Structures are given as structure tokens and as C-alpha cells.
Amino acid sequence: MIEEASAPPSPRWHSRLPPAAWLALVIIAALALLAGVKGPVEAGQATINGLVDAGYVALGAVGLTLIFGILRIINFAHGDFLTLGAYVALMIAASGLPIWLAAALAILVTAAVAAALDKLVWEPMRRMQTSTLQLLLAAIGIALVLRYTIQFFAGSQVRSFGQDILSAVNLGPWHLGTLQLVALLAGIALIVAVGLGLRFTAVGKQMRALSDNMALAEVTGIDTRGAIRLTWIVAGALAAIAGILYAAAVGTINPNFGSLILLSLFTAAVLGGIGNAYGALLGGIVIGLAQEWSTLFLNARWKPAVGFAILILTLLVLPRGIFGRVPART
Amino acid sequence: MLRRLMMGTLFATGISLAAVSTAPADPINLTIGKLLELTGPLSETGPSQDKAIKLAIDYANKAAAAAGVDIKAADVGADVQGDPQAALSAARALVAKGASCLIGPSITPESIAIANGLTIQKKITIWPVGTSMRLRTIKDEGTIFRTVPPDSLQALALVAGIIDKLGTASGKLVSIAYRNEPYGEGLAKDFKAAWEAKGGKTQGPVVFDPNQATFDSEAGEIVANNPDAYVIIDYPDTFAKLGASLVRTGKFDATKLFVPDALAFSTVPGNIPAQAIEGARGTRGGTPTDTDAYKVFDKLWETAGGAEHFSLDANSFDSTTLCMLAAVAGKSADPAAIQEHVRAVTTPGAPKFYLTTLSDAFKAVAGGEKIDYVGVAGAFEFAANGDPTISRFDIFEYRAGKLAVLKQIDAAK
Amino acid sequence: MTHSAGSPAPPILVVEDVHKSFGGVRAVAGASFALQRGAITALIGPNGAGKTTLFDLITGFAAPDAGAIRFEGKPIEGLPPHSVTRRGLVRTFQLTRVFAAMTVLDNMMLAGRGQPGEGLLQLIARRTAGQRVEGEVRERALAALHRFDLDGKAGDYAGTLSGGQRKLLELARALMTDPTLVLLDEPMAGVNRVLGSRLLDDVEELRRTAGMTFLFVEHDMDIVMRRADHVIVMAEGAVIAEGSPDAIRADPRVIDAYLGQARSRT
């Protein structure tokens, strides 16, 4: 379910704050410890690298978490939405349009594709009240169709926006890529915007309402069909932005990149508490930091394994993720 | 007029008599399967591989016809996509179309999947372009023949290349990194052993997973402690990202970088940042360029147009030629007969034949002789495991985005 | 629509020969009736008679297989539920529904927002002008919560309410949509008697002051006899009788189909 992240105006705020605050404390303590053991330069650099990772993953995970939270669809095609956004932007940019215009058009196209898929696939399936398994298979089917369509039109070779990925920002002994910084800041800004939008705007409240109880949302006068479509449009647009930022900052992509990072996106979404925009960000940060910090002690080949170990450990302690709440009585 | 006619008849009879006495009258229709890397991480190699095999078939068909040997080869091709599963189904498709020899693929796990899943049972020879040491030890029942230098030899070439630059190995620190795959793992291990045997020091290896967004931590570890050289065993798609991360560390010096054949390109791909590779050196399976055979090969290549030279293109060319010679020796397009006769056309000590004398080679083989065919890439002395025992390597340097060969060396166990 | 003076006001809701089957089960089989504007009508019938299904058909949660439904003279069969709600026809659910992950106040305010004709885009555009509307909706919501003794719970998650409190919240929330016709599916089930009768007092008052029309499903015959102006009896998917409470009490068909069973229960 979609949940608000910050404290509601009631004395219960204290029961919601601790996970995030607790996490911040753990992160700061771990950073201090690492700086003591490995030196501030190395520990700081690993932290910066971890945050960059987190930025990539979190923005991709927000759309995923929205779709699951509101529509209960495990959208295996979400990674391919990222690919679609990046490739449409690449193709348009290749035709000579300025990159920002190409990106804007690609975001529109991806959102339109997401809305069209809702109309053609998800809405009929919703009307037939299909099971979770059928929804899952439909999502996997869409993922494959998208991927091979992209491959058909764009070829499977490695492509790039040709942005300058070498320039770096130096902060004393630490550095990070300029585009990485841009992607990170843009990602955080968008995630906060989505979180605020869900909490404060009428549409956001309607989305949360229909994720909570679809039939009741209907009698409340909410146009659930429209709100669902809007959810897909937002998720599609966010995926496209994530894909474009990723492609620009990482430098090169191929038609598989979205499906390859899908697992990380799921990890971040689940770790943060599924359905929660800030959860996706925090989940991304935990995974990113854990993986990059691990390289201070372990060979980098263990990075993916460390990510999943963290996921399993966190879920043992916090079964509903960092921002997940105890289920309401029913 | 009558005399000429008689002469012609006599001549024709002589030929046909000779043919009857040395070979069955059945013509050999041989189908050669091309397992091409058209998509996937090594897709840059696909077109040149394809071209090399086609040129070889063309040339050998003509040479055989000139010798009066009745063999006609044709090619069928499929994309292996850099993926073992796809490679296996590609191989199945080619065998269904009648392929008796399979040339390629370039990635070792693909070769292993094909050997285990298909070719061993059917006794079909496979001529991989993959260089990994794992191919040396798998139980292939003699169906794998590799004309390309194995990585154990390339490791020695890398050592030689670095000593060439640094003057000595002793006391010099090399930082090793590889993409987490059998190719890198095997080559890194062999290199480390060979470098330390020469008195050098190593750090790492930093092993990285290709499917990550960032390689900044890995890059930081590679450049740590300011080593005298880095050996990075990687493929182009990952190195586009890792290379950018290396440059961003601000401590990376591309002229200290040494790379193996998977990062050898005649022109550096545009998505690899120039600062990550300009001035770097590397090794690749070398083709002796001073031979007459090479000149013929190069001329064929240039007149045909299309794909540029790529490392190991001569090996694909030679594999195709050897397959055809073995079919003639075995008097059949039957895969098992070809497998049995590969060594008959690469027998050490037997009379040597070259590309320039391929017609004569066909004639000798058709006559039942054992020969030692020396390919464009050099002599093939297949060890019991189907690997070559000596290989030529190029030592190259990237200058203005282009590969320039500095020298060639022979690496031998 | 015009009608000559002296003839009775047209019915607010007309249901004509409506059918609905689920596989082999004929849940509603030819039900017909009309609701008088401003009346409190009870819908009774044994378990499984098709009452809830009929509510679903009227409010757009299911489309009838055949038959016509007209609200305020206009056909509404096949409209999506939210359009029906926006026209002023709202319902509650037999199995109570609340937005469990939202506060009680948000539950109320959400219903107050979905005004007729308000599209999503308008809602986005309205963000700035929205503050004023929001304040007004909040006041109405707090007043309604006060009326149902829920004002102390305004900041709590609706998921933490008791079963009875949820019933109250459902009615309060339904009223927030400014309806002209309210369908209540067993509103008293699980609510204590004092609160339940206050709830019905409120219903009567709303009918009197705001002219709202009510149709409610109820199994407790005492309540039906005391509170309803008119009673409709369903059995096996069809309306078998209707009339004043006294007439129904005396109708042998009703006794046969329903009251015998009800008596044995009470």
C-alpha cells in the first residue's frame, strides 16, 4: 500500500520516525568507524560512490514501488521502461534535436506507452479480476516484448549519449563525476517531489486511497480508472527520467541494461518498504553504501552478494522494510 | 585438329584415371558452419569473422578445383549473441543445415555449451576463437581444435610486453584487474604466476561484475599504491564504463595500462574514453605479417572490401582451410572422418604447404599423403588437447586511437 | 421533465426488471421497484435474496445482464461507480470498508473532495485555489465526525478503529459526498443499540432537513417496523411484496418467505 512517509499531525509521529532516524544513526556510526579503520579518504570515497549508486537505483525504484503499492502489480517490465526512455531519447537525439528536447520527448513517449499498456493489457485484466500470477506473467511478457522491440529498432550494440563522463568534481581528497552528481541530485529532488505529491496533492491522496481500498475509492467518488492511468503515466515518466539519467551518467548502455538493474530496483523498493517513495531512496542508500563499503574489505566481485545479504538481514529485522508499518487491523 | 582432340581425350582420361585411383568418384559437398558474434559483447568481431571464413571457402574451392580435387564447400551462419544458450541453439540450427565443421565462437562458455550439448555426441569438430584455458581441460573427445593461442601463452606475451616497457620485472608492482569471467580469471592467474616468477610484485586482482552502474570503487582500488603498470582484462562494453571511472580517479595513467586481445581494436570504439586507453599497450594473437601467405591473405582481404582486419581473423581463415583439407584427407564430408584426419594435414615433420601452395596441398592430400599445412597465422602443432604449442603475438600500442603493432614475439611453453 | 400539478413527485430511483446471474446462480432475477423521493425505505429478505447484489447493480459495481435502472430520470446502468457517486447516489458496504492506512479525517476529506464534475486535471490545477476549499471540507468533516462521536479519533488511522466505529465512519463518509440518495447495507450490524438508534435519528433528521432519500437493508424487524416509511421484500432475486410496514407484517407471502425465518432467529 502507498503510505505517507512523514509524520501525520498526531501524537503518533514518534512511532514513525525511528526507522529513518535509527538508520541515519547507524550510517553515521558506520562511517565514523570506517574512517577510523580505513582512513577518512578511502571511507569517504566509498561513501560517495555508494551514494551515486543509490541515486541510480532509487529513482528507478520509485516507479516500481508506486505501481506495486497502488496497483499490486509486480512490474517486471519496469526495467525495460528505463531502457525505452533512454533509447527513445538516444534515437531522437541522433536525429539532431538538442538533448534536452530529446529527453523531454522520450519522457512523453514512455509515459504514453505506459498508459497505452494500461488500456490494452492491465485494464482488461483488472476487469477480469485476474490472479497475481497472471499479472506477473503479463508483466514478464511485456518486458520481453519491449526489450526485443527496442533491440529490433536500435540494434543490440552498445550505445552512448556521448556526454562528457570524464569530468569530475573534486571535493578535497574526494571526487565524483559531474554527471553522476547531476543524476544524484536530480534523483533525490524527484523522489522528494513524488513523496510530497503523494502526501499533499489531491491526486496523491486519491492514489493512496485506491491503493488502500479500490471499491471504497469508487464510492468516494474517485475516478479510479483515471487515477490508475495517471499512476502509470507517472511511473512511465519516472522510469524514462531514470533511464536517461542513468545512460547519460554511466556513459554506455545496451538494450539489456534496464532488465539487468531490475533486481537492484526491487531490492531497494523492498528494503525501503514497498509503496513508499522515500523508502525507495533509503533502500537505495542502504544497498549502495553497503556494497561500496564492502569493497574496502572484500574483493569487488562480492558486491552483488553483499547487496542481497543486506536485503535478507534487514528483512529479518524489519520484515516490512525500513518504512513499512505494522499492518492495520482488519 | 584430330591430334588436339586426341590429346584432349587422353588428358581427360589421364585425369579421370588418376582421380579414380586416388579418390572415390563421389564429390565432397562440405558445409561449414559459422558461429558468429554478431550481437553481444564481442559484436565488433562478427563481421570480420564472417568475412574471413567466406574468403577461405572461396579461395580453397578455387584451389581444389585447380588441383582437380572434387570438393565444394559452402557456408551457413548463425548469431551466437555472446551467450552460451544462444550459441548452443545457433549451433543446432547450423548442424540441422548440414554443417560438418563449426568455426567459432569467440567466447569460451559458448564453446563449452556447444561441445557438451551437441558436438561431442555427433563428433563434429569445432574450431573456437576463444582463448581461455578452460578449453584446454574439458573432455571434448578430440572434437575441439583451436588455432588461436591459448591464454597461458598470452600471459607470457603480456609479461614480455611489460618488461619491454619497464626494462625489468624485478621489484615492479603490477595492479591486476579482471571482469568476473573464466577468460579473465584464467589469464589473470597465469599472468600473476609468470610475473612473480620473473621477480615482479602484483596487487589485486580486483574482480568486477559487469552489470553494475558504477565502477568507481574498483577504479580506486586499481590505481591505489601508484603501481608501475596495470593489467586490465576486460571487454569493450564494460571498459567503456570502467575506463571513465579510472580517469575520474585523477590518478590513472593510460600509458601504464596493458590489455589482452579482448581489448585489441584496430580503431578504439568511440564509447571508450580516449584518456582511458591512449598510449596503452597490449598483446593479441599475432599473424606473422612478413610471410608470402600473409601477403596473399591481406590482398584477398583488401580486394574484398567490407570489414577491417580484426585480431584472430587469420585464425578463422586457417580453421576453415584446415577443415576442408581434412575432409579431402578423409574423403568425406562426414564430421567424424574430418575429425580423424585433422592431424593428417598438420603432421609435424611432413612436407610443408602454405596458402601460396594450397592447390598442391589439396593434390597431395587427395593422393593420401600426410602433410604439414602452415596457415596464415603460423604452423599448427595441435597438442593432444587440440591446442597449439607455440604462438605468435603482437605487442601493440594505441596511438591517436589506432592500434600500432610495435613488434611480434613468439611465446612458447 | 415536467409533470402536471397534483400528480405525485416522480420517483428518485426506478429499477425495472433487472437480472444478474453469477455462473448458474441467479442472484437477481427480475427485480422491479421505485423509490419515492424523501422516503426512508427498508429492503428486507432472507440471506442470499440478492439485496447486496442489487446494491452493486444500482451503484455500478456490476453491470446488470438485463433491465433498466434510472436515477433522477436518467439511466445509470453500466456507469462506473464514481460517476454514480458524483451524481448523488452513494452507498455503504455490508462488509465495512475504510481506508485503513489513512487517518479518519483523511477518510472523510477524501469523500468531500470528489465533487461532481471534478476531473483529475482540474484537481491538479486547483492546487492553489484548493486551500480555501480544503478548509471548508475539513470543517464539514470535523462536524460530521462530531455528530457520530468520532471526533476524538480524527487523527488516528482508520485501520485502528473498532468494527462499530468503522460502521459509523462509513455512514459519515457517505454523507460527505453530498448525496441525494443513500443506500445503506446493514448499517446497524455490530453497532450498539444506543448508537444505532442515534444513527437512525440522524438519518431521519437528514431526510427532514436536507430532503435526502434512504434505502437500507436490515434484518432486525423491530427497527424496520419502527423506522421505515415503506418496505420492499426480496426473495430469490425478485421483489415479492412491498408496502407499508403494517401491510408487510400482515402479508402471508412475506411471512412465508421471510418472517417465519426471522421470527425463529429473534
Ligand SMILES: Nc1ncnc2c1ncn2[C@@H]1O[C@H](COP(=O)(O)OP(=O)(O)OP(=O)(O)O)[C@@H](O)[C@H]1O
Ligand atoms: N460475485 C458473486 N459470484 C457468485 N455468486 C454471487 C456473487 N455475488 C453474489 N452471489 C450470489 O448471489 C446470491 C445473492 O447474494 P447477495 O449477497 O446479494 O444476498 P443478500 O441478500 O445480500 O444476502 P445477506 O442478507 O446474507 O447479505 C447468493 O446466492 C450469492 O452466493
Ligand SMILES: [Mg+2]
Ligand atoms: Mg447482503
